[in-house]
Amino acid sequence: MNATARQRPAWILPVIVLSQFAATSLWFAANAVLPDLQTVFDLPANAVGLVTSAVQFGFVAGTLIFALLTLSDRFRPSTVFLVCALLGAACNAGVFVVPDGLWPLLVLRFATGFFLAGIYPVGMKIAASWYAEGLGGALGYLVGALVLGTAFPHLIEALGGDLPWRGVMAAVSGLAVAGGLAVYLFVPAGPHLPGPSPFDPRAIPQAFADRNLRSAAFGYFGHMWELYPVLAFFPVLLVLHIEGGGASGVGVSLWSFFAIAAGAVGCMGGGMLSRRLGSARVAFVQLACSGVACVVSPWLLHAPTPVFLAFLLFWGMTVSGDSPQFSTLVAGSAPRRSVGTALTFVNSMGFAITIVSLQLVELLRHVVHPDYMMWVLVPGPVIGLLAMRRLLQPPLST
Structure with a gap:
């Protein structure tokens, strides 16, 4: 055990992981x-793409502003995390008071996504401040928590019985507040956190001057082209399977949770493998597997229900599992004083890409046979690889 590991309190990673799960x-x-x-x-009818894209737009705008102003490198990360968790929870709960209609809902989802920019990448920076070694494993747990967090509302909906939609939204907001408070109260700055950095407009160009960082970033961009459309359209795929003759007893909300949450297994398992194989190799294999899943999706969609559900679990595990390794590669290639800014900027560009791919999948769903709508995602893994x-x-591998 190295000196840093001996200095690190045992609760640090569990608190960060649980808080990331709660807030996301x-x-x-x-x-x-x-x-x-x-x-x-x-x-x-096309609300799935619109609502999801509104969150992505907000996240892109937030991460871009956070990166350009280098906020996550200028202020205490746990404070940024708390403030954004509180504001994000308020925006999520805002559906209780806004007028009915599409645009008020989209504005609130945009605002929620904006404040998520101070949660997801900032949580990774907090973890990086405690882990000079084994960051890939730590981020495997951290991004696994993100995946579970994004899946959790589906579980609340599936198990809530007659719980009204307001109860689901209120429970999620309360969870996010608890996550923000936990980080603020129990996670001090790690020993590898550099001091506050002054505003530097050259931080992003300087970070991208590194060829390894560019390779990691473009691999991540290819991964992101596929990721969020797959997660957002898992419920749609389940409905298509049922309508195509699949078992009618399949619970869409419950299996959407299982499929998305399987990504946590991919993240954590990939994190453990990265200690032996390196982050680059783990990310490469998982990205290749999820790309193959994209290609074969039209045929597996109408497979017998047990085969189809196993396929969704495999796809969910691999499509999310490479995320923490890409973040590890970016963090390891960025200048030490700009790690937060580099992670935030790369996140911003990656999520901007998801907006385009989300809308393309939604468009193809109504233009071509829906069995083939996911094929538009195949170029992402190819370019990333x-x-x-x-x-x-x-x-050069980590």
Whole structure:
């Protein structure tokens, strides 16, 4: 055990992980109760893409502003995390008071996404401040918590019985507040956290001057082209399977939770493997597997129900499992005083990409046979794998 590990309190990682899970449950809260919201807010048929894209737009705007102003490198990260958790929870609960209609809901989802920019990447920076070594494993647990958090509203909806949509949204907001408070109260700055950095407009160009960081970033961008459309459309795929003759007893909300939550297994398992194989190799294999899942999805959609559900679990596990390893590669290639800014900027660009892919999947769903709508995602993994080739060559892999 090295000196840093001996200095690190045992509760640090569990608190960060549980707080990340709690706060990021805001992400898909509206998706979990979308049928109810469609009735209450008179939403159109394409509401899945619109509501999810609104959160992504907000996250992109937030991360871009956070990165350009280097907020996560200028202020105490746990304070940023707390403030954003409180404001994000308030925006999520704002559906109780705004007028009915599509645009008020989209504005609130945009605002929720904006404040998530101070939760997800900032949580990674907090973890990085405590882990000079084994960061890939630590981020595996951290991003696994993010995946569970995004899946959790589906579980609340599935197990809540007659719990109204307002109860689901209120529970998620309360959870986010608890997560923000836990980080603020119990997670001090780690020994590897550099001092506050002054505003530096050159921070992002300087970080991207590194070829390894560029390779990791473009691998991540290819991964993001696929990730959120797959997570957002898992419920749609389940409905298509049932309508195509699959077992009618399949619970859409419950299996959406299982499929998305399987990503946590991929994140944590990949984190453990990264200690032996390196982050680049683990991310490469998982990205390749999720790309193959994209290709074969039209045929597996109408497979026998047990095969189809196993396929969804595999896809959920691999499509999310490479996220923490990409973040590890970016953090390891960025200048030490700009780690937070680099992570935030790369997140921002990655989530901007998801907006385009989400809308393309939604468009194809109504233009071509829906069995083939996920094929538009295949170029993402292909481009990501090509970008990562440099990182697989020793001594460049982590």
